[in-house]
Amino acid sequence: MPELPEVETIRRALEPRLTGARFVAAETHPSDKFTDARLAVGTTVTNVGRRAKFLLVGLDNDHELVIHLGMTGALYLGDPLANEKYVRASWELDDGRTLTFDDTRRFGRVRYVRTGDYSSMPTLHNAGPEPFDPSFDGPHLWQAVHNSKRHIKTQLLSQKPVAGVGNIYADEALWLAQVNPAKRSITKAQATMLAEAITEVMESALANGGTTLRDYKNLDGGEGSNQFQLHCYGRSGSQCDRCATVLRLRVLDARSTTWCPQCQPA
DNA sequence: GTGATAACCTGCTCGC
């Protein structure tokens, strides 16, 4: 499930290889989620950026392709995929290569928008600061969450306090900051610890090339290695690395959530 | 405006 570190890993690999290439043809799945991909035909890629979990492919006509990988999306650049069963969009480039968007569950999407106009994508439009942005710190996080009555984890997943956090890194950051995911209010001190934890787990995951649990693949089809560094997510029933208490699992706002009842008291 | 919930999807796991 690509979150910020996974999308950024893909972006870093994609930008030098795709910039300057021209889209000469495109084919898509008939779903409205993907048909925008055809609108890029005839344009040239000027840059590849990222905001939150969205890839932003800049084009030379003042437009962008906005690509969200959803749960199972992956991009490949090179020859067309041998197995086209789950190909949702593919672009033929002027140098003979093919950019392929493969997405088994079809949770991903492709949009063609004016550069910077994300009004049709509310999550992107309203996304908070990046975790590596100097403006993201404890005071900002506390200010963003302290008036809400929602669970702190649910607020993180909303992308509004900070961009790019998904279920894996939300669990990891809350564990690192020793904050219970079901809390509906946190102190300023906890907000500072949580902001630092979010930045730390994101930096670590990025350095490890992302987390591959099931579906995530980088641009070359390889896997990340951050799954070997996880302390909390997916480890329910195992002992906490900090206090040896058995980690618990619950469903919080329809999201599986792992936490340590000792380190992260309610 | 805010919060809660359903829908979208399909491969995988588990129990019978």
Added chain:
DNA sequence: TGCGAGCAGGTTATCA
């Protein structure tokens, strides 16, 4: 072995 149910989860739409 085969079948069905349940689960995984990011974003959007809808309703209260």
